[in-house]
Amino acid sequence: MLRPTIRSLNRRHYSTTSQPRKNLSSLAAGFVLSVGALTSFYIFFPHESRGALTSRDKKLSSSYFTPCTVTQSEPCGPNARLITLSLPQKLLPDPEERQFSAIWSIFIKDDDIQVERPYTPLEGVDSNGQMKIWIKKYTHGEVGRWLHSKKVGDEVEIRGPLQTWLWKSDDAWDEVVMISGGTGIAPFYQLYHQIISKGVSAKTRFTLLHSSRSPSELPPPEIMQQLSLYAVENPERFRFLIYVDSDSDHGPNSNVGRVGRIDKDAVASTVMRTNTNQWWIWPFKRSVEFDIRRTLFLVCGPEPMIAAIAGPYGRNLSQGLVGGALAELGATSSQVYKL
CATH class of the missing domain: 3.40.50.80 (Nucleotide-binding domain of ferredoxin-NADP reductase (FNR) module)
Known part of the structure; x- marks a missing residue:
């Protein structure tokens, strides 16, 4: 803030009316450039979720997205559906992996707007690669509304599992x-x-x-x-x-x-x-x-x-x-x- 102040003081003897307009114009231009820079940073910066690739031949991981198929979608209450996603068995991680311990979630990506949201499979994942998810549709919930529009046979992309909270069976709690x-x-x-x-x-x-x-x-x-x-x-x-x-x-x-x-x-x-x-x-x-x-x-x-x-x-x-x-x-x- 010092430089603009000094410059304005030095230039007062040249003009007393046009300078404020120039300052306002400079501020407006600076604001537009800043917004543009931030927008570009958001779009092009390699954030983990936005930059994650899709793999069809690697085991399920939080590092990339894995395609799976909607095999069931049943209404259950107002604006709610019970959706079953099926993952090829060959893409399932080993069941003894620690990251599969309760409680864990997966991220589901809305391919239309490239936004992901976490969901918790109700029963985890079974040996056939099936996961049941209870999803409500909210007015401002982009991914939930997108999932409600999916039909049996449609493909969605997920990444995970990600540990939400880890149960430790050490009898620490009564x-x-x-x-x-x-x-x-x-x-x-x-x-x-x-x-x-x-x-x-x-x-x-x-x-x-x-x-x-x-x-x-x-x-x-x-x-x-x-x-x-x-x-x-x-x-x-x-x-x-x-x-x-x-x-x-x-x-x-x-x-x-x-x-x-x-x-x-x-x-x-x-x-x-x-x-x-x-x-x-x-x-x-x-x-x-x-x-x-x-x-x-x-x-x-x-x-x-x-x-x-x-x-x-x-x-x-x-x-x-x-x-x-x-x-x-x-x-x-x-x-x-x-x-």
């Missing part, structure tokens, strides 16, 4: 509380399918609190049935609680749970313990313990819900500080993870 909203249940269903239902880390108790706006927007019936049945058969290991903002409509899912949003009291109720050690007073009174020091909270869903439950994300989608209901309950940053 309780794991998962809180999801909308399609945010996907990573928790993957964790259920790959870890919980297989009895890994038998000492840990899992609870899933899921919220949808209405019964018709609950997860696909096959997900709801699997979780509900496992919860009934394994009450000491897994609990599944459903919340809806309103029960004004009834879709294919009739097992509507509680009307209302997941709040501090709902979360607190999952980690309360009824102490029955003093058996002689048990018939008359039960004392309730509340200790979350060995409880892990995983939260996934729309950003407003995450902010209300665990505090907003930090800069560049970092974890940020713990806030919301979990902060009020005394949870620390080591106990909270926002997916």
Whole structure:
């Protein structure tokens, strides 16, 4: 800013009216050049996702895109589809690779506008190379709308897997509380399918609190049935609680749970313990313990819900500080993870 100021002072004796116009013109020209430079940088700079190539003969990797085929696309609720993508078996990474441990995602690229978005396969990938993805279509969701337009037999490109969060079966937690909203249940269903239902880390108790706006927007019936049945058969290991903002409509899912949003009291109720050690007073009174020091909270869903439950994300989608209901309950940053 010094040079323009000095120049304007030196030239004041030449003109007192034309100089401001020249300065404005120079600023405008500089602004246009800056925008052009930034645009060119964005388009031509070799960013990992935009510059990633497509390979048809290499195993699935996060370093490049791999073509796969849409083999199923079924509507399930308003503006939602359950889509199955099939990958040739020869392109599957080895199952023992660490990067395939729950929870992991893949990126799907919209070829029309060259934009990619992450999605979590509900059951991971099976031995036939099939991945199921529950996708909602939003007004401003480019890739979701693009995927909804795809028909059986169409080809899409994916890259991954990419580790979203890694489960460590070291029994570090007595309780794991998962809180999801909308399609945010996907990573928790993957964790259920790959870890919980297989009895890994038998000492840990899992609870899933899921919220949808209405019964018709609950997860696909096959997900709801699997979780509900496992919860009934394994009450000491897994609990599944459903919340809806309103029960004004009834879709294919009739097992509507509680009307209302997941709040501090709902979360607190999952980690309360009824102490029955003093058996002689048990018939008359039960004392309730509340200790979350060995409880892990995983939260996934729309950003407003995450902010209300665990505090907003930090800069560049970092974890940020713990806030919301979990902060009020005394949870620390080591106990909270926002997916």
